[in-house]
Amino acid sequence: MKIVVLVKQVPDSGAERNLRAEDNTVDRASANNVINEMDEYALEEALRIQEAHGGSTVTVLTMGPERATESIRKALSMGPDGAVHVLDDALSGTDALGTSKVLAAALKRLEPDLVLCGAESTDARGQVLPHMLAERLGVAALTGARKLTVDGSQLTIERQTEEGYEVVTAATPAIVSVWDTINEPRYPSFKGIMAAKKKPVETLTLADLGVSADEAGWAGALTTVASHAKRPPRSAGVKVTDDGEGGTKLVEFLVSEKFV
């Protein structure tokens, strides 16, 4: 089975993150950039499928600027066979729709049986990319998986919902997005870290993919961020004085927040 895992470099969600004043895009230069956490779970799942099914290959696909190579190397140290880096100055400012166009073009070239990705990235949190890619590629989208079973060309996922889970099946080729409940990603070994340096990383430009520059970047963006503001400081919250109805009000609050 040929597996491609989408890996995105994002600003560390554990640290302070900002948008740039001049163009309302994420300030990546000043941030500590890491692999999108959910993508590590997708990569782990791919490696487990590879270990269970002989003859499989796992390739990392990343679209991003030059510094994304750090994240590609880190991903490779976990064990995949190689990576493809879509790198082009014209990609700056690309929105989700444009990203799906570029990645779909790269995936057409790679012809995977299975595409795995995180259910969302911690920077934009749109959760739309897997669906867009499936649409562009004409393959099934199994999204939000907490469990994935591969039986030949048959894929079955448990799709995590707020109330429980749904069982969804599809045949390959397909795209599966995963949540962090699906597995426990491995820590790279020192051998993996050293081997990552020698693994092939193919760099592709928009021209290589047959995507014209005005279909990506600022030129191709159909969405723009008009303005941004700092998150307001946390408000004081609601204080409930127990006048005999305290319990009911507490339960109402828990229900409204979907805790019960």
Added chain:
Amino acid sequence: MTDFGLSEEHRELRETVRRFALDKVAPVIGEYYERHEFPYELIQQMGAMGLFGLPFPAEFGGMDGDYLALCIALEELARVDSSVAITLEAAISLGAMPIHRFGTAEQKAKWLPPLVHGEALAGFGLTEATSGSDAGDIRTTATLSDDGQEWIINGGKTFITNSGTRITSLVTVTALTGPDETSSIIVPSGTPGFKVAPGYSKVGWCASDTHELTFDNCRVPVGNLLGERGRGFAQFLSILDEGRVAIAALATGLAQGCVDESVRYAQQREAFGAPIGSYQAIQFMIAEMDTRAHTARLAWRDAAARLVGGQEFKRQAAIAKLHASTIAVDNARDATQIHGGYGFMNETPVARMWRDAKILEIGEGTSEIQKMVIARELGLR
């Protein structure tokens, strides 16, 4: 390059081990420690990460790394917890390394792969009840059976790390095989006559495995001799030289952990209307702790660079071990002081560090032995 001597791969290893220590070790180790329980699950995860194979070649399942890589991993583990760090240190430096260094091809093929994967642990039995720093004065004997096919071992060993876990596969013991003749012999776990006493009640390193061992007419095949007969003393001296660099890295980790915890606490804890970290008394104490941790790191990195580079490193290793263990105790004392009453509670990480620090001035060569080594290397006899 901000990180003297470290390649990109070594830095990435450090980050990976750091992440593991914070995510997996820190949340659970306190409870193992309280219960004096060996953390099998963490050891298994460290095995899966390849930590037990760091300095060993790939042919035995190792990581093809070097001793520097091991020391980096030890520092980062000990920054969070010393019990798992010493388990790894002893498993490699004292357990697997003698087999790798002195074993025959058959001995290596038989024993090394599970040790290198962290699926098995080995101990090294040198210290005896009446022989610590004076390591040449051992009483344990090994005599050949009448048919010459077996070693018959009698005696005892004390304070032996990793000797009694349920995954311990062997202990290498030093024994007298003749007058003034010390040899190393592999004793597999479960050999009749090889008894492992219940674990000690220790002041620190409470989640590590330490036992007293007795050998009562314990018979092992003659082929279990490790290395040359009569070379046992020379063998363990060379093993201990390397081990000192590893212990120095481990001690540096503990010292750094004290800095980490103290900085965090000093920013949170308020007294007299302001965070205690805003007061010069605390600032200066932490500044000194950081200085000590940094200089200890420079000392062990220098010794490790010499070791890896094939240069003479005996004196530098002794200096690093002496300095790092001394400042580990200093930092643990100061970190506990900064934490006040909380620092005296076992649930506080620095309390664990305070309990774990003292043994660093004793184990794998006391501070006094380090000074003897340094003085001798300077030509003083």
